[in-house]
Amino acid sequence: MPIKIYLAGPDVFLADARGVGAQKLEICREFGFEGLFPLDNDADVGADHVKIFRANCSLMRLADIGVCNLTPFRGPSADPGTVFELGFLFALNKPVFGYSGSATDYIQRVPAVVIPAGEPDARPWDPNGHAVENFGLGDNLMIVQAIEDSGGSIAVVQEKAGPAGGESLAAFEAFRACLEMIRERVSRGRR
Amino acid sequence: MPIKIYLAGPDVFLADARGVGAQKLEICREFGFEGLFPLDNDADVGADHVKIFRANCSLMRLADIGVCNLTPFRGPSADPGTVFELGFLFALNKPVFGYSGSATDYIQRVPAVVIPAGEPDARPWDPNGHAVENFGLGDNLMIVQAIEDSGGSIAVVQEKAGPAGGESLAAFEAFRACLEMIRERVSRGRR
Numbered sequence: 001m002p003i004k005i006y007l008a009g010p011d012v013f014l015a016d017a018r019g020v021g022a023q024k025l026e027i028c029r030e031f032g033f034e035g036l037f038p039l040d041n042d043a044d045v046g047a048d049h050v051k052i053f054r055a056n057c058s059l060m061r062l063a064d065i066g067v068c069n070l071t072p073f074r075g076p077s078a079d080p081g082t083v084f085e086l087g088f089l090f091a092l093n094k095p096v097f098g099y100s101g102s103a104t105d106y107i108q109r110v111p112a113v114v115i116p117a118g119e120p121d122a123r124p125w126d127p128n129g130h131a132v133e134n135f136g137l138g139d140n141l142m143i144v145q146a147i148e149d150s151g152g153s154i155a156v157v158q159e160k161a162g163p164a165g166g167e168s169l170a171a172f173e174a175f176r177a178c179l180e181m182i183r184e185r186v187s188r189g190r191r
Numbered sequence: 192m193p194i195k196i197y198l199a200g201p202d203v204f205l206a207d208a209r210g211v212g213a214q215k216l217e218i219c220r221e222f223g224f225e226g227l228f229p230l231d232n233d234a235d236v237g238a239d240h241v242k243i244f245r246a247n248c249s250l251m252r253l254a255d256i257g258v259c260n261l262t263p264f265r266g267p268s269a270d271p272g273t274v275f276e277l278g279f280l281f282a283l284n285k286p287v288f289g290y291s292g293s294a295t296d297y298i299q300r301v302p303a304v305v306i307p308a309g310e311p312d313a314r315p316w317d318p319n320g321h322a323v324e325n326f327g328l329g330d331n332l333m334i335v336q337a338i339e340d341s342g343g344s345i346a347v348v349q350e351k352a353g354p355a356g357g358e359s360l361a362a363f364e365a366f367r368a369c370l371e372m373i374r375e376r377v378s379r380g381r382r
Contacts, residue, residue, distance in 0.1 A: 013321040049326040053336035074301065074317070075266025083271045084333040087278020110265065126265070130204040130360065135240040142275040145244035169321065 002034040003186065006060050008086065009069025010079035010169055012040040020170045027172075031179045036063055060089055066096040067178055068147075070139060070154065071171045076109035077139050090146040097152040098143075099178035101159035101171030106139050107132050153181055193225040194377065197251050199277065200260025201270035201360055203231040211361045218363075222370045227254055251280055257287040258369055259338075261330060261345065262362045267300035268330050281337045288343040289334075290369035292350035292362030297330050298323050344372055 005028060011020045021037040028035030039045045039055040060066070066089035073079035078100075089096050107113055107124060110132050116122035124132040137144045138154065147154055155177035159168045196219060202211045212228040219226030230236045230246040251257070257280035264270035269291075280287050298304055298315060301323050307313035315323040328335045329345065338345055346368035350359045 010321070013323075015316075015320055015322070017322075047326075049324075049328065049332040050336055050339075053332055053340065056333070073321075074268070077265070077271040079331075080268040080271055080274045081331045081333040083274045084278040084281075084331070084337060087275040087280075088282040089278075090275075091279040091282035125206075129206055130201070130264075131206070131208075132204075133240075135238075137240065140270075140272045140275070141240040141244055142247070142272040145241055146275060148241075149244065169319075 002032055003065060003182075004034045004036055004063045005065045005067050005182070006036045006038075006063035006085070006089065007067055007069075008038065008082045008089075010071070010073040010082060011069060012038050012081075013073075013079075014169060017041045023172070024170075024175060027176060027179065031183050033179065033182070056085070057088070060085060060094075061092070063089070063094060065152075065182065066094055067175075067182070068096060068098045069100070069169070069171060069175070070098045070143065071101040071159070071169050071174075072109060072139075073169065076106060078143060083140075083143060086143060086146055090150050093150075095151040096147050097178050097182055098147050098154035099171055099174035100138060100154065100156050101168055101174055102138070103156045103158035104138070106137055107134050151185075154178075155181055193223055194373075195225045195227055195253060195255045196373070197227045197229075197254035197257045197276070197280065198260075199229065199257060199273045199280075201262070201264040201273060202260060203229050203272075204264075204270075205360055208232045214363070215361075215366060218367060218370065222374050224370065224373070227251075247276070248279070251276060251285075252283070254280070254285060256343075256373065257285055258366075258373070259287060259289045260291070260360070260362060260366070261289045261334065262292040262350070262360055262365075263300060263330075264360065267297060269334060274331075274334060277334060277337055281341050284341075286342040287338050288369050288373055289338050289345035290362055290365035291329060291345065291347050292359055292365055293329070294347045294349035295329070297328055298325050342376075345369075346372055 025035040036059045045051045070078040112127045113124045115124045157174040216226040227250045236242045261269040303318050304315045306315045348365040
């Protein structure tokens with residue numbers, strides 16, 4: 001039985017979500033894995049958000065491993081649907097890996113951060129007066145550390161900016177790098 | 192023993208995070224609950240993100256119920272750390288409630304959404320060409336439906352815009368309304 005990997009990510013919001021999903025499933029097969037793609041765009045599930053939610057939770061329960069596309073989505077952080085799924089998979093004790101098309105730290109993606117001068121221990125702030133995490137991590141600490149504590153890792157390959165300035169959301173190169181990490185981890189575990 | 196409520200939220204990023212935390216714990220006591228506030232700013236945990244992560248996970252495991260502050264944070268959605276915790280609490284089968292200082296639907300908070308004219312079934316898009324969820328929900332479907340399926344609900348009280356235009360992140364009125372819902376739910380369960 002191949003290892004089953006749940007493919008969390010904002011890929012479901014791409015214009016070609018089904019095509020991108022099919023490509024990622026094919027890449028999983030190349031690596032000897034079975035990918036499980038979220039059913040947001042599945043004809044059987046339709047546009048019923050309750051069905052989509054429950055179908056995705058069932059798929060996650062079936063999975064051996066989670067892989068989360070953490071490429072920033074509509075702000076400095078990963079897609080919240082994806083982050084929900086990370087929390088769910090982590091609580092079920094499944095190893096979770098991540099990948100991102102953005103190689104920047106979280107703090108670099110928050111606009112207009114103010115770093116208090118001459119106070120090395122002071123926290124940076126955003127223009128709304130909210131503290132900005134400054135741990136040298138790619139996203140919110142709960143996201144990064146959950147992956148670490150689950151036994152997973154995050155693969156990062158910077159995407160070229162798209163026409164609207166954002167990174168390409170599918171992040172295929174980082175996805176392949178992530179599956180490569182998982183393959184190495186699995187073969188080390190078997191030796 | 193009072194019911195223990197984990198208070199997830201971006202409140203930890205407020206300049207007065209400890210003060211807001213203390214006030215919310217006091218409000219919990221008024222309602223007969225014991226609040227558990229995330230330890231991001233706790234002196235014993237310090238600025239070690241690994242310790243913060245594990246301390247918050249331990250607190251969540253202790254909790255009977257989760258309450259998530261879903262007020263939008265740095266974008267159209269809830270704080271991703273909070274959403275991670277929602278996924279974690281949901282997977283552990285704990286009832287989760289939410290509250291928000293924003294009464295708008297998710298789609299109203301995504302800038303420059305294009306709604307295809309004359310095609311009632313067509314999906315709305317953002318300027319990056321990514322589909323915008325249009326289920327009439329306050330945030331990503333995974334967030335809203337997890338709360339629903341856990342047996343919880345979301346309390347919404349629109350905050351007045353702050354000086355920088357955003358809603359006040361602490362959302363005290365919605366927080367009280369949420370605790371009121373929980374108290375009613377608990378007393379109904381006991382009758």
